[in-house]
Amino acid sequence: MKRKAKNPSSQYSKWLPTVYIILSLAFMLLPLQRTVNSVRVVLAYLFIPQLRVAHQAKEYLKDVTSGTETLLNVALENFELKEKLKNLQIEALEIPVLREENSRLRQALNLKKSLKTTGIWTKVAYKEPNKMSSLIVDKGEEDGISLRSAAVAITEDGIPALAGMVVEVSRNASKILLLPDEDFNAYVFLDNTKTEALLKGQGLRNITLKYIPLEENLKINTPVFTSSSSALFPERLLVGYISSDGTEDLTEASTYKEPSLKPALNFDNIKEIYILPYKEGQ
Amino acid sequence: MLRFLNVFLIFIAATIFYWLGLIFFAPLGLSINIMFAFSIIIAVMLPPRYGYTFAFLSGLFLDFLGTSLFGSHALAYTLIMILFYRIKDNFEFKENIPQMAITSVLNFFLILVFGLISKIFTGIFFWQGWKDLILGSIILGLIMPLFYAIVNKFLAFDTLKKVNEN
Numbered sequence: 001m002k003r004k005a006k007n008p009s010s011q012y013s014k015w016l017p018t019v020y021i022i023l024s025l026a027f028m029l030l031p032l033q034r035t036v037n038s039v040r041v042v043l044a045y046l047f048i049p050q051l052r053v054a055h056q057a058k059e060y061l062k063d064v065t066s067g068t069e070t071l072l073n074v075a076l077e078n079f080e081l082k083e084k085l086k087n088l089q090i091e092a093l094e095i096p097v098l099r100e101e102n103s104r105l106r107q108a109l110n111l112k113k114s115l116k117t118t119g120i121w122t123k124v125a126y127k128e129p130n131k132m133s134s135l136i137v138d139k140g141e142e143d144g145i146s147l148r149s150a151a152v153a154i155t156e157d158g159i160p161a162l163a164g165m166v167v168e169v170s171r172n173a174s175k176i177l178l179l180p181d182e183d184f185n186a187y188v189f190l191d192n193t194k195t196e197a198l199l200k201g202q203g204l205r206n207i208t209l210k211y212i213p214l215e216e217n218l219k220i221n222t223p224v225f226t227s228s229s230s231a232l233f234p235e236r237l238l239v240g241y242i243s244s245d246g247t248e249d250l251t252e253a254s255t256y257k258e259p260s261l262k263p264a265l266n267f268d269n270i271k272e273i274y275i276l277p278y279k280e281g282q
Numbered sequence: 283m284l285r286f287l288n289v290f291l292i293f294i295a296a297t298i299f300y301w302l303g304l305i306f307f308a309p310l311g312l313s314i315n316i317m318f319a320f321s322i323i324i325a326v327m328l329p330p331r332y333g334y335t336f337a338f339l340s341g342l343f344l345d346f347l348g349t350s351l352f353g354s355h356a357l358a359y360t361l362i363m364i365l366f367y368r369i370k371d372n373f374e375f376k377e378n379i380p381q382m383a384i385t386s387v388l389n390f391f392l393i394l395v396f397g398l399i400s401k402i403f404t405g406i407f408f409w410q411g412w413k414d415l416i417l418g419s420i421i422l423g424l425i426m427p428l429f430y431a432i433v434n435k436f437l438a439f440d441t442l443k444k445v446n447e448n
Contacts, residue, residue, distance in 0.1 A: 013330040020338040020360040026351025027345070028403050036345075036352045 101271065119152070119276045120144060125173060132205050132267045133181035134164075139275070140172045150233045151176045151279040153270050161238040161264035162186070162226055163273055176273060179239070179263050180205045185229040188239050192219065196227050199239060199261065207240065207261040218245040218259050234276065240264045289324065289332055296320035297343065299429070312421065313414050315389055317344060319426050321359060322385055323433045325366055326375045337363040345364055351404055358396040360387055378427040386423030390415060 027036075120143055126137035139145055145166060153163040164184060168175035177184050184201040188209065195216055197209040209224065222242045228235040239261070246259030295446035296317050303314045325333030328334060341359030345352045373380045393415050400408035410418075 013334070016334045017360055020334055021357060022339070023338070024353045024357035024360060026376055027356065028351055028399075032352060040346045084329050154344075 037167075068247070086270065105272070115219060119274045122273050122275055124271055124273060127267075127270075133178055133201070133203065134167070135176050135178065135267075135270070135273075137174050137176060137273050137275070138172070140170045140174050141172050144277070145169055145174045146278045148232055150237075150276040152274045152276060153265050153272065154238065155238070155264045156269070159238055159264065160274070161240075162233060163265055163267075163270065165232060166275060166278075173277050174275070178267055179207050179265075180267070186233055186239070187230040188224045189227045190216075190218075190242070191223040191225060196229060197224075199224070204227060205267075207263060208258050209242070209246075209261055210258055211258060212246060212257040214250075214254065214257055216257060218242055218257065220245065232278070238264045285328070285332075288437060289328065289336060292320065292324065292436065293336065293339065295432075295436075296340065306419070307418075311411075311413060312418050313410060314418055314422050314425075315392060316362060316422070316429075317341075318359065318362070318389060318392055319385055319422055319429050320433070321363060322366060322388065322426075324431075325363060325372070325429050326435055327433065330367060333367070334360065334363055351400060354396060354399045354403065354408075357399055358392055361395055362392045363433075365391065381426045381430055382423035385426040386419040389419040389422045393419070 004028060028129050028173040120139055122137035122139040122143075122145075125136045137151075147166055147169055149166040151163040151165060155161050162179065164176045164178040164181070165186075166174050167177040167183075179186075179199070179201055180203065181201040182203045183200075186199045187196060188199045189196045190212075193216065197212045200208055200210055202208055212218065220242055224239045224242060226233040226235060226237040226239060240263040241261070242259050243262040244260045247255030249258060294412040297321070300316045303316045307314050314364055318337075321333065321337035321340050324336040328336075336357040338356050341356030342353075348355065366384075369384075375381055375384065393410055397408045397410070400406055
């Protein structure tokens with residue numbers, strides 16, 4: 001009747017629950033968390049397909065972060081390169097202007113030699129394009145510019161020519177009265193006959209030569225230079241070219257010819273002005 | 283050895299059913315102790331050493347997969363299995379109704395014992411909720427005959443199945 005109790009497997013079956021309880025308690029009490037976590041990961045991977053799928057997805061997407069980062073870096077780099085390209089394009093546009101300026105400055109260096117005098121180079125800061133009777137340069141009294149100084153500029157052919165005269169000086173700027181201004185006067189002479197005349201601005205870009213005798217045979221494009229009679233300007237400085245023979249306005253009462261003059265300088269394009277030092281009675 | 287292999291296969295089958303249970307019942311907010319159902323079936327059909335071992339390993343399996351205190355499932359399963367062996371002879375487990383009733387009641391106790399163990403060892407009563415406690419136990423009881431039939435069929439040729447070591 002109780003034969004089963006004598007069965008050895010039945011004997012240890014009685015102890016089995018106790019063993020398992022002790023084992024369970026040991027698992028709970030012993031610091032096995034690290035080992036358990038490792039086994040958990042393996043089991044989870046083996047037994048739960050969802051986790052495997054998730055792991056595969058993670059593996060698939062693991063490069064997404066670095067890929068996105070690379071993409072963002074490339075986009076940023078692209079943006080920066082575009083900005084650089086824009087700046088380079090702007091700089092490239094400036095190159096012809098700089099070349100032109102360089103050329104002018106080279107001519108300016110030659111001007112210094114040809115004039116044999118030490119003046120001051122200034123940059124045009126402001127001018128009124130419609131009137132072209134005066135302009136403002138960026139240097140003034142502090143730089144040694146004084147009133148009534150002669151203002152010279154370089155023609156498109158690289159020849160120094162009279163631009164005007166300093167009529168106002170402040171600390172850091174000066175006003176130049178240009179040849180076409182109505183208040184501008186200068187003694188000049190014609191290159192071929194050496195006949196002297198008074199150059200007078202007429203406003204609105206017009207310049208005339210006064211007091212040329214009627215018998216004077218004027219030729220178009222005759223160069224006109226500053227005269228030694230002028231107290232303000234150095235001698236033989238190009239002023240312009242005769243553009244009419246002066247006969248068109250002659251009347252019976254006329255005693256002199258008054259031909260018009262085309263200035264040697266294009267006042268619209270002047271960028272730099274060379275101011276000569278003013279010396280009384282030069 | 284053959285029996286051991288059979289039990290091992292049943293264990294693998296139980297884990298598969300456990301996984302299927304997760305898929306089907308997790309969206310409903312239910313956690314069904316399918317591993318426990320298989321433990322009871324093994325305890326009914328095979329000698330106690332298999333029943334205890336199966337229950338212990340099932341608990342350990344859940345401990346490995348879960349995040350609760352490691353060993354708590356194993357202990358709860360072992361304790362409930364002791365209880366089951368105490369009452370086993372009072373019921374005719376081959377019938378469907380006793381299967382369902384005993385499984386549901388034991389699952390009910392299993393949840394409470396598990397919570398109690400958590401309370402003792404961690405200070406927090408691991409409460410799975412009324413839904414798991416009542417509905418989960420009822421559902422486990424309802425599907426128990428199906429698992430029983432499957433395992434019974436599987437072990438039909440096991441000559442030692444009907445050996446009663448007690």
